[in-house]
Amino acid sequence: MANTQTDIADLKMIRESARALASRFDLEYWREHDEEKKYPWDFINAFAEGGWMGTMIPEAYGGMGLGLEAASIMLQEVAYYGGANGASAIHFYIFPPGCIINHGSEEMKKRFLPGIASGKTVMCFGLTEPTAGVDTSRLTTKAEKIDGGWKINGQKVWITNAQNAHMVLLTARTSPRDPKNPMDGFTLFLADFDRTAIDARAIPKLARNAVDSNELFIKDLIVSDDRVIGEVGKGMSYLFDGLNPERVVVAYEQIGLGRRALELATEYAKNRVVFDRPIGKNQAIQHPLADSWMRLEAAQMMSDKAAQLFDQGKPCGAESNAAKYLATEAAFEVCDRAMQTHGGFCYAKEYHIERLWREARLLKIAPVSQEMVLNFIAQKILRLPKSY
């Protein structure tokens, strides 16, 4: 893989530019969009105009051609100001195109990447199914060969962005499950989001409500042969290639969100006076916050290591998984501590903490659960027997 490392001065500039743009959308903007379940179009358009949707798309296809560390830093600033709502609105322009860039045909890249880079094409990613769980070998959405293409039938769940998506990166079985090679036989399609064949029903959910997540009912979706990414039957291996960068990106996002919660809690602890003194004078308030600062910084170091290894084209499975795990633990914990620091006011939406707390919780489950990260480290790094 090509070296896409960005030098430190450029990374600093990227952080400052992303911060300047993200800070135009304040906490009130996100509270309102979350509460009213309003898609943040003006925020997306502002980032699209700045060219940020194509951060990792090569320049030849209309993008910036930058690496993972650069994209992660941009998304960390987005998450600091906009939490998970802001991050997930942009995330889908950054993550799914990786499969097209690395495995798509030249024609596919020329035809579709410029639209994604400009922000005009909204993408979603359709992997999860209601009956398979984290055992993705059990996915049952099926693509059947027809003349010139494929006919797809099945059901997906939790598909984020589907209400507005123009295209879906869709995984379907093209041959039956072979117990000896259960991950073989899946094909990855870059399908148009044809609403005559896909019924997308938004799921009422706990958090991140500015960006929808949906059940998809797919009935006779026709996809032409030229929309197959790479080779038929190898889709899952292409997706696995993209998992490490996604884990790194979400780790940076979580740290951004966690730092915002820490800052809000620290300010509140300085200003809230009880027993004639600021509550921040109590060690029971200040120690957990100090501990969280250290945990966020440690998670940042692991995330930086993972991003840099990826950009150097080196293996980064352990570091990417560890970054996602550590960032998620640190971010949820600091949000919870920020709740405690705010006392009863943590329940009031105007303080924004409850929203960040709800948002941080998701990353313990998705895009990969903490348990599956521990399984990976135990099995692949410690060489312990597979536990499931």
Ligand SMILES: Cc1cc2nc3c(=O)[nH]c(=O)nc-3n(C[C@H](O)[C@H](O)[C@H](O)COP(=O)(O)OP(=O)(O)OC[C@H]3O[C@@H](n4cnc5c(N)ncnc54)[C@H](O)[C@@H]3O)c2cc1C
């Ligand atoms: C808001 C939201 C947005 C999402 N967006 C998308 C999207 O855009 N596209 C998409 O494809 N998916 C999306 N997902 C799906 C998400 O990736 C899955 O929910 C997640 O991977 C967990 O799968 P599951 O819900 O089927 O859990 P299950 O597989 O049912 O697991 C339940 C619990 O059991 C644990 N568990 C299961 N097996 C083991 C084991 N062997 N060892 C230890 N623990 C185990 C899991 O870790 C988990 O905690 C989204 C989910 C949510 C909630």
